[in-house]
Amino acid sequence: VVIIMPGREAEAGRLAEGLRRRLPSTAVGVWPEYGAADEVTAVVSWRHPPGVLEGFPALRMVASFGAGAEHLLEDAAVPAGVAVVRTVADGLARDLAEYVVAAVTRHRRRLREHERDQRRRRWRPRTYPARWTDLVLGMGRMGVVSARALAALGHEVLGWRRSVAAPVSGVNCLAGMPALADALPDADAVVCLLPLTPATGDLIDESFLARMKPGSLLVNVARGRHVVEDDLLDALDRGRPKHAVLDVVRTEPLPPEHPFWDHPGVTLTPHVAALTDPEAAADRIADNLRRLDAGEPLLDEVDRELGY
Amino acid sequence: VVIIMPGREAEAGRLAEGLRRRLPSTAVGVWPEYGAADEVTAVVSWRHPPGVLEGFPALRMVASFGAGAEHLLEDAAVPAGVAVVRTVADGLARDLAEYVVAAVTRHRRRLREHERDQRRRRWRPRTYPARWTDLVLGMGRMGVVSARALAALGHEVLGWRRSVAAPVSGVNCLAGMPALADALPDADAVVCLLPLTPATGDLIDESFLARMKPGSLLVNVARGRHVVEDDLLDALDRGRPKHAVLDVVRTEPLPPEHPFWDHPGVTLTPHVAALTDPEAAADRIADNLRRLDAGEPLLDEVDRELGY
Numbered sequence: 001v002v003i004i005m006p007g008r009e010a011e012a013g014r015l016a017e018g019l020r021r022r023l024p025s026t027a028v029g030v031w032p033e034y035g036a037a038d039e040v041t042a043v044v045s046w047r048h049p050p051g052v053l054e055g056f057p058a059l060r061m062v063a064s065f066g067a068g069a070e071h072l073l074e075d076a077a078v079p080a081g082v083a084v085v086r087t088v089a090d091g092l093a094r095d096l097a098e099y100v101v102a103a104v105t106r107h108r109r110r111l112r113e114h115e116r117d118q119r120r121r122r123w124r125p126r127t128y129p130a131r132w133t134d135l136v137l138g139m140g141r142m143g144v145v146s147a148r149a150l151a152a153l154g155h156e157v158l159g160w161r162r163s164v165a166a167p168v169s170g171v172n173c174l175a176g177m178p179a180l181a182d183a184l185p186d187a188d189a190v191v192c193l194l195p196l197t198p199a200t201g202d203l204i205d206e207s208f209l210a211r212m213k214p215g216s217l218l219v220n221v222a223r224g225r226h227v228v229e230d231d232l233l234d235a236l237d238r239g240r241p242k243h244a245v246l247d248v249v250r251t252e253p254l255p256p257e258h259p260f261w262d263h264p265g266v267t268l269t270p271h272v273a274a275l276t277d278p279e280a281a282a283d284r285i286a287d288n289l290r291r292l293d294a295g296e297p298l299l300d301e302v303d304r305e306l307g308y
Numbered sequence: 309v310v311i312i313m314p315g316r317e318a319e320a321g322r323l324a325e326g327l328r329r330r331l332p333s334t335a336v337g338v339w340p341e342y343g344a345a346d347e348v349t350a351v352v353s354w355r356h357p358p359g360v361l362e363g364f365p366a367l368r369m370v371a372s373f374g375a376g377a378e379h380l381l382e383d384a385a386v387p388a389g390v391a392v393v394r395t396v397a398d399g400l401a402r403d404l405a406e407y408v409v410a411a412v413t414r415h416r417r418r419l420r421e422h423e424r425d426q427r428r429r430r431w432r433p434r435t436y437p438a439r440w441t442d443l444v445l446g447m448g449r450m451g452v453v454s455a456r457a458l459a460a461l462g463h464e465v466l467g468w469r470r471s472v473a474a475p476v477s478g479v480n481c482l483a484g485m486p487a488l489a490d491a492l493p494d495a496d497a498v499v500c501l502l503p504l505t506p507a508t509g510d511l512i513d514e515s516f517l518a519r520m521k522p523g524s525l526l527v528n529v530a531r532g533r534h535v536v537e538d539d540l541l542d543a544l545d546r547g548r549p550k551h552a553v554l555d556v557v558r559t560e561p562l563p564p565e566h567p568f569w570d571h572p573g574v575t576l577t578p579h580v581a582a583l584t585d586p587e588a589a590a591d592r593i594a595d596n597l598r599r600l601d602a603g604e605p606l607l608d609e610v611d612r613e614l615g616y
Binding site for chain 2: 095106272
């Protein structure tokens with residue numbers, strides 16, 4: 001197995017150590033240093049350089065170092081017979097939920113306004129809405145945990161996904177585009193936790209944003225390409241949404257001249273809503289390497305048709 | 309029943325309406341306008357003017373419009389035979405928990421630092437601690453809900469109270485002063501949800517703060533008099549705690565010249581962590597008025613010895 005994570009050498013090193021400890025008889029290399037290319041059967045990738053996967057003729061599995069795998073599906077060098085798996089490390093969904101809860105509660109409780117009052121030395125009690133509805137887009141492993149965390153605060157929670165699935169207690173589950181259009185005007189906060197697929201890219205565009213509730217909040221903790229950024233800037237000017245909390249943007253790092261940096265309606269964090277811990281990732285990836293060897297079903301294998 | 313809430317006339321009016329609707333045969337007045345003083349058997353108070361309760365010879369119950377009743381216990385005009393009750397309206401504990409979660413998650417996830425980075429146009433991913441311990445002071449009706457909400461985020465939660473009580477799932481419960489002194493150095497966030505009593509006033513003083521963990525957070529959503537404010541200012545200079553989120557202060561509104569206003573280590577909100585909804589309060593108070601009439605045990609009656 002070769003780990004290819006350019007720019008994240010420290011994490012790659014910790015992951016390699018973790019895999020070696022768990023699988024003593026497996027050779028683990030960190031790109032660009034490893035043994036014979038034709039003996040490589042698995043790759044762990046985080047933004048691997050284009051074309052690099054073509055050099056492994058015996059490749060059988062590519063694991064994303066993270067919960068998203070769109071960078072692997074978009075690489076034409078991953079042959080159809082190669083399994084693509086996501087790595088949903090323990091704690092990842094919980095950390096995402098904590099970030100979502102921080103963003104939503106800050107908006108509901110008007111904490112930005114209170115901080116502005118403090119700077120102006122104004123003691124001004126402000127009420128907060130008695131009822132509050134969150135709409136969670138994407139009810140996969142990540143979305144369900146965030147939806148439950150919001151419901152535990154007493155919020156009404158709507159959970160939207162592509163197709164009907166198992167019910168989630170405390171969450172009102174919706175499916176399909178017409179249900180999304182109906183739900184948007186009711187949501188005080190919309191939280192994007194979708195996988196990035198051809199169907200979900202650019203979903204949050206002018207027509208989506210125009211249906212949002214005045215004064216509402218948009219939280220994106222999925223991928224920058226879910227949001228049409230110029231449309232969001234226009235929508236913020238109209239107060240629908242009033243504020244956006246973005247952990248992801250289309251180009252990361254965000255270019256220095258981008259209007260998000262100093263837009264008063266945008267809170268920006270540098271893709272830190274949930275960090276994959278190399279030790280926890282080693283657990284999941286070692287398990288999948290064992291399964292690959294034994295011919296067992298893989299964990300979190302991506303359906304390449306659906307894109308997640 | 310007479311409602312005495314100077315400065316909060318709108319809420320007093322809504323509460324009066326709510327009580328009249330629920331108890332059509334009870335006369336409900338809003339101070340300073342009401343019928344015969346010697347027919348008043350119950351008062352609802354929020355910071356009533358000193359001495360005003362002396363004018364009601366038939367008084368049997370005083371209800372605080374809120375979860376704290378220290379202002380009633382400290383009023384020598386409330387005779388020993390008069391029952392003092394708190395009003396813990398539905399949703400109050402939940403709203404407090406939401407505020408606590410907002411304050412603690414913001415600190416753990418370094419969102420203040422990320423916002424500073426954004427103002428400087430810096431894309432700088434910052435890691436967050438893998439393990440996190442919250443210490444909740446006061447495990448009454450309020451504390452238990454906040455402790456559970458923090459535990460649901462995956463935090464380790466210690467719950468401290470005066471004396472040993474029923475266990476709370478997911479919370480490591482402690483009792484007594486020696487256990488508090490032991491727990492303080494382990495807590496990444498300390499959340500004060502104590503009642504204000506002679507035993508808890510000034511609890512958060514120099515010696516308490518000196519035991520806090522470097523870099524930690526103090527959240528006070530109880531009463532300003534729990535905290536020795538000069539000691540807190542000194543402690544913030546030493547980074548123990550690193551930050552304080554204060555919804556309550558010793559003098560409210562905070563005087564214009566107070567150093568909290570522009571201290572970088574203090575986030576201040578104007579006593580809004582949980583607002584008592586007059587409709588929900590009317591439910592609880594009407595229930596207690598019925599119980600008083602029927603000679604049944606009152607809800608949330610205060611033990612005047614303990615102070616809560």
